[in-house]
Amino acid sequence: MKLNTKSRYAVMALADMAVFSSNNAVSLRDISLRQGISLLYLEQIFLRLKKNNIVKSVRGINGGYILVKSPKELKISDILLALDQKVKTIGCKKDSKKSCNGKSTKCITHNFWDELDIHINSFFENKKLSDLLKNREARI
Amino acid sequence: MKLNTKSRYAVMALADMAVFSSNNAVSLRDISLRQGISLLYLEQIFLRLKKNNIVKSVRGINGGYILVKSPKELKISDILLALDQKVKTIGCKKDSKKSCNGKSTKCITHNFWDELDIHINSFFENKKLSDLLKNREARI
DNA sequence: AAAAACTTGACTATTTTAGTCGGGTATATA
DNA sequence: TATATACCCGACTAAAATAGTCAAGTTTTT
Structure with missing residues (x-):
C-alpha cells in the first residue's frame, strides 16, 4: 500500500x-x-493544486505560487483530495460498482474496510501542514 | 492509496x-x-498464506485449508505481511535507498510519513480476524 | 482407479504510474 | 519594448505493477 x-x-x-x-x-x-523534484513534474502537480484552490499563482518574472490558506489552516486531506480526487482509499473488490461479492448483501469484510478508511482519513483530516514543520531536526 | x-x-x-x-x-x-473470487487466483493467494504459516493444507478428497491460529489470535497484520512482504507503507520518495531528497538529512516530510505508517499499522496490528465477524449484518 | 483438491512456476493482458515534451501565455524589469 | 522568467496545459510514453490464467503436475480418499 x-x-x-x-x-x-x-x-x-x-x-x-x-x-x-x-x-x-x-x-x-x-x-x-531544494527538494530534488523534477520541475516538469512539479508543474503538473501545481496545476492541480491550483485548480483545487490550494495555491494561487503569480505569473511573470519573480512569479511563483502562494498558499491560499495559512499552513495552520491547511489540512493534509485537502492536499490529497486535490491530487487523488478521492478520499475513499480501499474497497472490498476492484469493481465495486456492483456489490462487493456480486450478491445483494455487503460482503464479510465490507465494514472492516470502511473502518480502516475512517481511521486513515481522520489522520489526514487532523494534520495540518504546519504540523509537519514542528520539531523537525531535518532542514533542507 | x-x-x-x-x-x-x-x-x-x-x-x-x-x-x-x-x-x-x-x-x-x-x-x-461463496465469495465470488476466481479459484485459480485463490490458489495463488493460499500458496503464500501457507508458506507464511497462516493456514495449513489437507490434500485429497475432502481436503482444503485450515487456519493455523484461531480467528481470535490471528492478526490482520499477519495476513497482510504474508502477501505484501512489507508492513512499511509509505515513504517520502520512490527511490528511498538514497536519502529522501538526495541530501544527507531527512526531508521535511520524513517524520510525517513515519507517523502515518505507525498509525496505519497499529490498526492492522490490533485487529483480529474475529473482529471482522462481530456485529456484521451482512451474511454471505 | 478415479475424482477431488492442493502445488507450482510461468505466462500475459491490462492498467497505472511516473515523468517528459512541446508549444504556448503573462508580466516585471532593464 | 525586448526579453527572460515563470506559469499553463494537453498529449504522450516507457516502465512497472496488477490481476488473473494456464498447464502440468502430486496427494489422498473412497
Whole structure:
C-alpha cells in the first residue's frame, strides 16, 4: 500500500513553501532545486493544486505560487483530495460498482474496510501542514 | 492509496473460513463460490498464506485449508505481511535507498510519513480476524 | 482407479504510474 | 519594448505493477 508520488511530492512541495515563502511567491524552480523534484513534474502537480484552490499563482518574472490558506489552516486531506480526487482509499473488490461479492448483501469484510478508511482519513483530516514543520531536526 | 486485491481477497477468504469451517478443512472451491473470487487466483493467494504459516493444507478428497491460529489470535497484520512482504507503507520518495531528497538529512516530510505508517499499522496490528465477524449484518 | 483438491512456476493482458515534451501565455524589469 | 522568467496545459510514453490464467503436475480418499 502506498500513496502515489504526486501526493507525496505535493505535500513535500507545500511544506517547502511554508518554510521558504516570506510573503513572496515561491517559484517551482526553487522548490525543484531544494527538494530534488523534477520541475516538469512539479508543474503538473501545481496545476492541480491550483485548480483545487490550494495555491494561487503569480505569473511573470519573480512569479511563483502562494498558499491560499495559512499552513495552520491547511489540512493534509485537502492536499490529497486535490491530487487523488478521492478520499475513499480501499474497497472490498476492484469493481465495486456492483456489490462487493456480486450478491445483494455487503460482503464479510465490507465494514472492516470502511473502518480502516475512517481511521486513515481522520489522520489526514487532523494534520495540518504546519504540523509537519514542528520539531523537525531535518532542514533542507 | 489502496491495498492490492491479493491482500483484500486474502482477508475475505480467511474470514469466510472462520465462518464456515466447523473443524473441517475448507476447500478453495467452496470459498470461490461463496465469495465470488476466481479459484485459480485463490490458489495463488493460499500458496503464500501457507508458506507464511497462516493456514495449513489437507490434500485429497475432502481436503482444503485450515487456519493455523484461531480467528481470535490471528492478526490482520499477519495476513497482510504474508502477501505484501512489507508492513512499511509509505515513504517520502520512490527511490528511498538514497536519502529522501538526495541530501544527507531527512526531508521535511520524513517524520510525517513515519507517523502515518505507525498509525496505519497499529490498526492492522490490533485487529483480529474475529473482529471482522462481530456485529456484521451482512451474511454471505 | 478415479475424482477431488492442493502445488507450482510461468505466462500475459491490462492498467497505472511516473515523468517528459512541446508549444504556448503573462508580466516585471532593464 | 525586448526579453527572460515563470506559469499553463494537453498529449504522450516507457516502465512497472496488477490481476488473473494456464498447464502440468502430486496427494489422498473412497
